[in-house]
Amino acid sequence: MSAFRFDDWDDRPATPVAAPAAPAVASASAPQAAAPRPALAPVNPMDKRVVNGHADINQLAPFRYPWAWEFFLNANKNHWTPLEISMAQDVHDYHHKLTPAERHVFENVLAYLTTSDILAMRNIGLAVMEKMSAPELQIYQARQVYEEALHTWTYQHCIESLGLDQQEIYNRYRVVPEIHGKIALANRRLERVMRSDFDMTNRDNLHEFALSYLFFAGIFEGCWFYNGFTPIFALQRRGLMKGAAEQLQYIMRDEVLHCAFGIRVVRQLLQEENLTLDPLRLRELWDEAEAAEAAYAGYILREPILGYSAALHVNQFHFIANRRARQLGLDEPFPGAQNVLPWLDEQANLRKEKNFFETRVTEYQTGGALSWE
Numbered sequence: 001m002s003a004f005r006f007d008d009w010d011d012r013p014a015t016p017v018a019a020p021a022a023p024a025v026a027s028a029s030a031p032q033a034a035a036p037r038p039a040l041a042p043v044n045p046m047d048k049r050v051v052n053g054h055a056d057i058n059q060l061a062p063f064r065y066p067w068a069w070e071f072f073l074n075a076n077k078n079h080w081t082p083l084e085i086s087m088a089q090d091v092h093d094y095h096h097k098l099t100p101a102e103r104h105v106f107e108n109v110l111a112y113l114t115t116s117d118i119l120a121m122r123n124i125g126l127a128v129m130e131k132m133s134a135p136e137l138q139i140y141q142a143r144q145v146y147e148e149a150l151h152t153w154t155y156q157h158c159i160e161s162l163g164l165d166q167q168e169i170y171n172r173y174r175v176v177p178e179i180h181g182k183i184a185l186a187n188r189r190l191e192r193v194m195r196s197d198f199d200m201t202n203r204d205n206l207h208e209f210a211l212s213y214l215f216f217a218g219i220f221e222g223c224w225f226y227n228g229f230t231p232i233f234a235l236q237r238r239g240l241m242k243g244a245a246e247q248l249q250y251i252m253r254d255e256v257l258h259c260a261f262g263i264r265v266v267r268q269l270l271q272e273e274n275l276t277l278d279p280l281r282l283r284e285l286w287d288e289a290e291a292a293e294a295a296y297a298g299y300i301l302r303e304p305i306l307g308y309s310a311a312l313h314v315n316q317f318h319f320i321a322n323r324r325a326r327q328l329g330l331d332e333p334f335p336g337a338q339n340v341l342p343w344l345d346e347q348a349n350l351r352k353e354k355n356f357f358e359t360r361v362t363e364y365q366t367g368g369a370l371s372w373e
């Protein structure tokens, strides 16, 4: 295949386009140019709002939400491409070292992730970003859209490297009800707020939007992704599938920021709009997320693997869900849940992990230290 050339357009006109004619000299009878428009009033940052704001959406500063700009700067410190991480040992591990139960776990985690990251991209890019009325919020979300696409590329790269059947892996969520359940639940949340006639000045719609963003940031990304990589990390801790696990560690760093940013936006939205979330709707949200996650865990871990089981997965979901609720300023949905996987938070810190396992040491963080939680 020939190398891609960045400046190889073939849609140039066959004949040179004539240079535009010089403007005619104004005659005495030509209309006079319009008077210069008076300068617009400077942007007052306090006119900015998360939604329904009045400030110029095309003017970044002065900031109302300087923390959003900080998120954007921090996001740019975690930069990699999946091609930079060797998958060679994973190919051997997958075909020669994993047990059938471990292969089942690995493939189904991957199958879930392939679909869910596309969904995450559509949610933030199509349902959320267009409703924001402060550019500093949109700028970070634009980066997030790119990162979700990068995550999808990463899964595709893993599938290609391991020689898995693409059609079968991508189609799995359609045929496995326990995977489909999580995707369907998220799709329902997305579709409720993505309608073209969704009026954000309506209080019920605002409440629906806040719940939806809370679901995607706090649960979909904050629990399902955060906790969802752990079966692969459990293999990594035993020296298996280390390339794929390292890819997921980079993704996890992005997801921790997506979750933290989304929670911050939701809190700001609730405060600005003087909105209180309906406790019954919240309870429903936690319960349906728990039911979907428990069914998923029961399927991917129908047989436990060394150091990991469906019960551990669900317990950890409860523990992380409580953390997200506290960060949202809400009551813990699963009081008394224990931290059954204390190594998971360390796993989110890539640098510590890489030193511990002495894998290929390449630090892609290009700026100062990142704070994860």
Ligand SMILES: [Fe+2]
Pocket: 117, 120, 147, 148, 151, 251, 255
């Ligand atoms: Fe993602």
Ligand SMILES: [Fe+2]
Pocket: 120, 148, 221, 254, 255, 258
């Ligand atoms: Fe994300």
